[in-house]
Amino acid sequence: MTPAHHGSFFAELVCSNSLRAISMHNAVGLLKEEMRLLDSLIVRCALETRIPAGGALAVDREEFARLVTRILENHPLVDIYHEEITDLPEERPLIIASGPLTSPELASSLDRLTGLGKLYFFDAAAPILTYESINMEKAFFASRYDKGGEDYLNCPMNKEEYELFWSELIKGEPAERKEFEKEKFFEGCMPIEVLAKRGRDTLRFGPLKPVGISPPSSENKPYAVVQLRKDNREGTLYNMVGFQTRLKWPEQKRIFSLIPGLEKAEFVRYGVMHRNIFINSPLLLNPSLEMKDHRGIFFAGQITGVEGYVESAATGIIAGINACCRARGEETLIFPEETAMGALTHYITTADPQDFQPMNINFGLFPGLPFKTTKQKRKRFLAERSIEILSRFRKKFHKQLA
Numbered sequence: 089m090t091p092a093h094h095g096s097f098f099a100e101l102v103c104s105n106s107l108r109a110i111s112m113h114n115a116v117g118l119l120k121e122e123m124r125l126l127d128s129l130i131v132r133c134a135l136e137t138r139i140p141a142g143g144a145l146a147v148d149r150e151e152f153a154r155l156v157t158r159i160l161e162n163h164p165l166v167d168i169y170h171e172e173i174t175d176l177p178e179e180r181p182l183i184i185a186s187g188p189l190t191s192p193e194l195a196s197s198l199d200r201l202t203g204l205g206k207l208y209f210f211d212a213a214a215p216i217l218t219y220e221s222i223n224m225e226k227a228f229f230a231s232r233y234d235k236g237g238e239d240y241l242n243c244p245m246n247k248e249e250y251e252l253f254w255s256e257l258i259k260g261e262p263a264e265r266k267e268f269e270k271e272k273f274f275e276g277c278m279p280i281e282v283l284a285k286r287g288r289d290t291l292r293f294g295p296l297k298p299v300g301i302s303p304p305s306s307e308n309k310p311y312a313v314v315q316l317r318k319d320n321r322e323g324t325l326y327n328m329v330g331f332q333t334r335l336k337w338p339e340q341k342r343i344f345s346l347i348p349g350l351e352k353a354e355f356v357r358y359g360v361m362h363r364n365i366f367i368n369s370p371l372l373l374n375p376s377l378e379m380k381d382h383r384g385i386f387f388a389g390q391i392t393g394v395e396g397y398v399e400s401a402a403t404g405i406i407a408g409i410n411a412c413c414r415a416r417g418e419e420t421l422i423f424p425e426e427t428a429m430g431a432l433t434h435y436i437t438t439a440d441p442q443d444f445q446p447m448n449i450n451f452g453l454f455p456g457l458p459f460k461t462t463k464q465k466r467k468r469f470l471a472e473r474s475i476e477i478l479s480r481f482r483k484k485f486h487k488q489l490a
């Protein structure tokens with residue numbers, strides 16, 4: 089048992105009974121649809137134990153966990169051992185899916201396997217936004233002192249805007265911490281709201297420092313500047329530099345939307361600071377979720393650096409299929425990037441390894457469109473393209489996916 093789990097069934101939803109949106113025009117809805125097409129046990133059980141919840145797939149938690157457990161216990165090819173693994177088994181293929189609260193001894197074994205410093209013990213993640221939702225009439229590209237190209241987007245603030253932002257930030261409501269997270273994990277990485285409470289100008293001498301950043305046209309020097317850094321190669325996602333935070337998600341939306349240029353920002357991931365064990369997948373894994381340096385060892389679930397129940401289950405399907413390929417002596421499969429399954433694994437295995445933080449599925453991870461259109465039409469197009477490409481992929485690899 090982890091300190092977060094309470095029941096004895098598999099697939100316990102520890103926090104919420106929602107597996108998030110069902111509509112295919114939402115990236116997590118599309119991911120679930122792809123999983124359904126691949127006969128996901130988790131999605132199948134969720135649909136069977138569904139309870140009404142508007143546009144979300146909510147389940148009766150107890151019934152859902154009981155059903156998943158019953159199916160696994162009765163499966164003729166599954167043997168279940170209820171014991172702690174401390175050393176990695178010798179068998180190959182092997183899938184490691186010990187989750188965000190992997191037990192300490194196994195974590196030490198994984199640290200040795202992955203190489204020192206490539207296993208992380210907590211998230212200290214800043215929010216990520218879509219580029220298309222940033223108001224470029226206010227934000228502008230520039231690097232401090234013109235060093236390092238134009239990888240940074242800047243949101244300049246005047247004195248009035250800064251003071252409003254600061255006064256709301258220091259009043260922001262923090263997320264609750266779980267009992268097992270009360271240790272001091274975060275000394276080296278201060279939440280922005282805590283830093284702000286040190287004084288009215290602390291942020292202006294820290295992450296919101298305006299020096300060396302000149303707006304292209306305005307004569308007025310900014311009083312403070314919020315910098316955003318490219319979060320993926322395609323430049324569809326931007327990370328708020330220095331904004332690791334423990335504020336509640338609606339508070340992040342409310343307060344960070346006060347930043348000029350971010351009034352209508354679409355947050356694809358909110359900032360979090362919590363205990364979460366995950367590996368540096370961009371350095372360690374292929375998009376098949378097999379280790380680059382250890383053939384036959386796969387990772388799945390949140391430990392790969394995906395975030396969330398649905399994403400974790402999706403990577404389980406990919407690792408499972410590929411472990412089967414290896415067991416049969418075949419090459420592994422890589423899901424097309426245009427599918428939600430492929431976009432997610434592509435991101436976690438190609439993101440910047442220097443600043444790798446867990447990620448939810450979102451449309452910003454998909455390869456862009458060759459034409460401009462509205463946001464709604466874009467989502468519909470990406471969803472339709474994904475399902476079409478997945479059906480071709482399923483036909484082509486029907487033996488492996490059977």
Ligand SMILES: Cc1cc2nc3c(=O)[nH]c(=O)nc-3n(C[C@H](O)[C@H](O)[C@H](O)COP(=O)(O)OP(=O)(O)OC[C@H]3O[C@@H](n4cnc5c(N)ncnc54)[C@H](O)[C@@H]3O)c2cc1C
Pocket residue numbers: 089090092102103104171172173174185186187188189190191194266388389390391395396397398400401
């Ligand atoms: C407190 C908390 C709340 C969360 N709430 C949400 C939420 O509301 N929505 C959401 O989408 N996501 C949530 N998450 C994230 C969620 O945990 C993961 O997304 C998902 O459960 C990860 O699935 P997993 O299979 O990778 O890991 P887990 O579900 O954690 O499964 C890993 C299993 O491995 C076992 N294990 C660990 N170490 C060993 C070992 N050494 N030997 C044998 N077994 C071991 C654990 O006991 C556990 O049963 C939450 C996470 C935490 C910690």
